Amino acid sequence: MVIFYRLMEFCIQSNDLKIDESSLTGESDHVKKGESFDPMVLSGTHVMEGSGKMLVSAVGVNSQAGIIFTLLGAAVDQQEAEIKKMKKEAKKQRKKKSLTGDEENVTGNSHMNSPAPVANKHDEAQDGKENHVSAEKSSSDSHRKEKSVLQAKLTKLAIQIGYAGSTIAVLTVLILVINFCIDIFLTNPRPWKNTYVNDLVRHFIIGVTVLVVAVPEGLPLAVTLSLAYSVKKMMKDNNLVRHLDACETMGNATAICSDKTGTLTTNRMTVVQSYICEQLCKTMPKFSDIPGHVGELIIQGIAVNCAYTSRVMPPDEVNELPKQVGNKTECALLGFVQGLGKNYQTIRDDYPEETFTRVYTFNSVRKSMSTVIPRAEGGYRLFTKGASEIILHKCAFIYGHDGRLEKFTRDMQERLLKQVIEPMACDGLRTICIAFREFVPGKAEINQVHIENEPNWDDEDNTVNNLTCLCVVGIEDPVRPEVPDAIKKCQKAGITVRMVTGDNVNTARSIATKCGIVKPNEDFLILEGKEFNRRIRDSTGEVQQHLLDKVWPKLRVLARSSPTDKYTLVKGIIDSNISDNREVVAVTGDGTNDGPALKKADVGFAMGIAGTDVAKEASDIILTDDNFSSIVKAVMWGRNVYDSIAKFLQFQLTVNVVAVIVAFIGACAVKDSPLKAVQMLWVNLIMDTLASLALATELPTDDLLLRKPYGRTKPLISRTMMKNILGQAIYQLAVIFSLLFVGDQLLDIESGRENIGKGPTQHFTVIFNSFVMMTLFNEFNARKIHGQRNVFEGIFTNPIFYTIWIGTCFAQVLIIQYGKMAFSTKSLSLEQWLWCLFFGVGTLLWGQLVTTVPTRKIPKILSWGRGHPEEYTEAIAIGEEKFDLDSDKKPRAGQILWIRGLTRLQTQLRVIRAFKSTLEDLEERRSVHSLHSLHSLRSSRSHTGPWPPRPLSDITYIDEDPATTKLSPQQASKTSERDDQRLLSPNTLRLPPHHPQFAHHAPSPAANAAANNSELPKPVHETRI
Known part of the structure; x- marks a missing residue:
């Protein structure tokens, strides 16, 4: 291509x-x-x-x-x-x-x-x-792209968090302003001063700060970082990602429709069995054992009727195998010629491509290739090679024992199929039949055709018919050694693997068994393309979904299939409604005709080596090594993207809950927030930019394949995550409020509650420092979202994480000791620092207690980001809507704010x-x-x-x-x-x-x-x- x-x-x-x-x-x-x-x-x-x-x-x-x-x-x-x-x-x-x-106004014109x-x-x-x-x-x-599952869930979650955060922000401002008004105008009535404007502005800034902290604007950064990092790393795993959304979509994959040749097998083919003149050889035959005229025809038929771009080259090293260039099946046949001790290039030199009369190239419909060359004695000779059962049905003659020409009756064909071809196929061999036909101007033999003029080469059905069978060869294409283990991992991960191939059904069954796609005594379907179409089409020939729904759940192998059959299968699985969650289908393809199936699939994998340009253009991911095990790695990275976003959300929402509640309660209780605006912005920087960089770059592990796919409707914030969020929030709020109300007595320092507006105090600095320390140590807890106890497992495999963590701790020390008025802090003593560290380390111990709490006791209503992606269409559409400022219908200011916030969640994914x-x-x-x-x-x-x-x-x-x-x-x-x-x-x-x-x-x-x-x-x- x-x-x-x-x-x-x-x-x-x-x-x-x-x-x-x-x-x-x-x-x-x-x-x-x-x-x-x-x-x-x-x-x-x-x-x-x-x-x-x-x-x-x-x-x-x-x-x-x-x-x-x-x-x-x-x-x-x-x-x-x-x-x-x-x-x-x-x-x-x-x-x-x-x-x-x-002047114009004077004239009025x-x-x-x-x-x-x-x-x-x-x-x-x-x-x-x-x-x-x-x-x-x-x-x-011009068109609105359908959002991926992850994007839709994040949009829904952002709306939920945004509404909650905005509500608390407004309440915080109202309470601060009301308290201020009561204190100034009611409790101790005083005349209005211009300086009171500064107090109102400070209250408003606190409310805006709460809103900034509450709105998860770090989500787009986390998503972009996770996807970009994954895409970069996937290149090393032989996955070239063309569409970013395909990376996270693979995390939801429930079905994989894979090709056989080159994907499940090594695509290095060799002829291991042959049937020539009624002799079945399971080793390489000697050319002297083959009747001379038959052997010459076989060699000429293979040399001429293979693409001249297909060649077998000498190895680079002495102990290596010869290099196969071009079509691997043709290379196997050319290697067979070399094994007979003949040189195919000599014959090609005698018959350059310019001398060919006609070539019927191979395609998925013909399943054969035919070449017509001129005969030296006059007339034409046609050579054909292709699928054995198809070519044999076109044969009328065959060379028997000692090279005698015999009529090839139907009984002989059936006997050859059952005794030779089917056993070869059951051994996992691809069977190829080679045949020929001659058109002569003079006296014609029984297997020749007499012609007066040049035949009508456009009439392919009559031209490639009444052939003479020369031989049948069995070509071995071994299963890749890593494929059985990869398929076993897919099955453990809840992913169904189906083989869709054009090979013989017996060959496909043998390879599927070796790979582990099917197991003996299992109630699964192995169908040929004809039988598949018969089962899924009605009397008018139209595909019926209800008929297809009876076939695809048990189908594991589809043999002798066409690209149309592959497309029909993929479309049928995707459109099926027999389960609550729609299947997420990945498909591999290498041919031009695989384009429709690759486009229809949720994730299309094109072969980087054997794939055509059309297949690559239609795909989402290109397998640079044509290896099925690379698809499994793509599944791991896809699930890792989900986990990375979930880790970030678990960490960020904990900070959100604590910061917002502290600001709100502080406004109610002490008429000011214990956490100043600049301090909350620093916390916001920690939990957004730095945390997204640290948590979104975790490497995938094999444990990701021990779980079932997330599914399209599973909430992004699971009950286990919500348990961790609420549990850590309770601990941090208890510590902060304890420090707020009794911390001055506990640490024997000046109370910050009585010095509102009089500069930084050690009391509020301890609260701020303890909050940051608890946030930083909680970052370790956030690395585990499925209830694992060892939060330090694999931490040294991610140098980005511990580098950022150490750098943030160092920056916090500088802010506390030297920030002073800029950060509203006052330097702390060693004892006070130890108390802050103690509270920080306490989050690790508290996390173990939270993990012990049974998850089933958490109400399902606390799982956020739940629902079908179709439910988010309206919300997404609002976020992308372009409002006309000159239109009659004016959007509300709050609506515009949220529209802009939601749009930010889409923007970085388009970078x-x-x-x-x-x-x-x-x-x-x-x-x-x-x-x-x-x-x-x-x-x-x-x-x-x-x-x-x-x-x-x-x-x-x-x-x-x-x-x-x-x-x-x-x-x-x-x-x-x-x-x-x-x-x-x-x-x-x-x-x-x-x-x-x-x-x-x-x-x-x-x-x-x-x-x-x-x-x-x-x-x-x-x-x-």
Whole structure:
């Protein structure tokens, strides 16, 4: 699978070559290319079938895509320049009106005296500005991405915490103000002084500080840090994450639909059994034991009817195995030829690809590949290889004992299937049949076809029929040694693994058994694609969900399946309602036709080695090693993201509860908060920025796979977490209030309650320091959210955590001892510091007591962040709504505040996409040239060459992902979830109507470099799928 980026090429040799030009023309049908018809291959298009050689004729901005894309960039710059010019002219006009305003008022005809062209120009500027703004708005609001499960739960939780915090903040301000008014105007009536304004402002600041502490603005940072850190670390685990939300979605995965070849197996194939001339060999046969004419046909059929890009190379080291380059199945057959002592390259030199008469390339429908070559004696010879049971049904003859030609009857076919092919498949071997057919102009033998003229090669069904079977080989593809253990971990983690493969059902059953997907005597289904479709479709051939719901829960292996079957299975599992929680499905794929299934899945895994570009573009994560065990690591990282956010929430909510209640009770009891505004902001810094960095970078452990998936409806704050939050809050509040009311007597220091507004005191400094110490030591407790007792387990595996913790402690010492008026603190003695440390260490001991309390006694109503993600749609929509300040309906100030707060929770999750967009814009600017040169270049190109250019449709958007330009309706919604599209209206671009616009990637530096060196000789590219 190849995508041509920034190239324009001419096809000089092709075999059944078909190109997807939907990104250029908007047409979904594949376009056939050839030397004598439509040979031009344009940039941005995809090779979907076949193979060919191309002569590069233009690269970079000289290609058709480069010209149009540069036009778009130049047009945007021109539009921006026009808008700036209009704004300047409008500003000059306003200045002119302001200078002549008095005179105009006297005459009373200011509008009449104003020059009409200026007014028109001003209106044009306004129109241009409005068009520009509307284009930006349509770009941002063109689609609303469906929020992931974690995002939805965090949004719901933020709303709940925000309402609670705002309520207490308002009450705190009211109580402080009421107490102040009672004291000034009622208890001891005094005249109003201007200095009282400072007191009211101080009360208001305390309320705002409570609100700042209560609102969890550190959540976006924690989410972003956790995701970014996980994505970076996942690269080392061979997971290239393309969409951030896929990382946390894997934590909820309940089903994995995996390919077999290369994912569950090593994808290093070798021929271990062969059936030639009624002789079954379980070792490598000798060429001398094979009848001469049969052996020559087998070697020629393998050498010619395999992609010439598939080769077996000598090993780099003496004791290593030969290197397989290209298709692994074909490499196994070529290795079989070498094992017979023959050189396949000699035959390829005699039959270069240019001499091929016709090639029927392999695809999921044919499940075979056929090549027609000319015979030296005249006529043609067709070689075919493919799935054994399919090819055998097309065979009418077979070479028997001693190479005698025999008719291949149905009974012989059934006997061969049962006695040879099925035992091979039961051993986990992939069986391949090799056959041939000859077309001769003269006298024809019984297995030959007499021809007068060249056959109709387009009639494939009649051409590839009545074949002569040469041999059947069994190819071994061993199971990866780490896969059985990985699948066992998935099953313990509550994840169902299903194998979806195109191999024989017996082969699939054997591999599934070796992997541990199915076990003997288990009541699970192993179906072929035909039987699967028969069970799930009604009499009209339509898929029925209720029928599919009877199949998929027990289905473990789907053999001889097509990409359509995979898509149907994935869609059916996702759309099923037979359980309370919707299944979260991950899918692996490597082929172009796997794109729909990868898009439909909650998480799509593409193969980095064997995967096509279309599959990679449709995926969320790319497995750089094509290994199933890497998927298990992705599950661990996904669950670790959930745990990291939960740890941060457990820590932050404890601080929130304590700080808010202390501020509130302090306002009621002592008419001031024991924790000053700057002190609470320091605590807010500890619990937001530093804690998110410390707790969001924990490494995953194998214990994550011992739990079931979280599920879409499980609350983000579990009862165990709420028990820890409330338990620690009770301890800290007891300590703080004890210090507040009797701490001055206990420590024999001056009371801070009687010195309100008279500067910092040691009393309130001890309260502040004890609170910070308890918060810091509680950070250890927050590392465990599932009731574990050893809170120090694995602490030294995260140097970020203990570095931040030690640094925060050091900063706290400096603040207490040297902060003074800046932090409203007074230096403490050693004894007072020991008391603060004692209270801090007490949180660790208290945490052990809290862990002992049974979780089942905690009411479920205390679990926050519960509910279906669909319930959050309205709240999320409010957070993203863009209010028009000129509209009749004005939002309330409080509503605007919460809207902005909720929007912040969404913003940082878009950081990476913003960087991506910025980089692409920079690359666009580099390719901008003058419109005049582009018009002349395009004009000169349009009048040269023997082939007229293909018409281009005028579509009005730029899609950053060419793989999404050809999608079925079912995939459209998935595309809108993951791809940011930048809409550019004709008014914004100001392009002439005849200018083509199409979807394409931004130019890469490599492409620009190629454009700068376009005078060099153009290379010949060879492409094969």
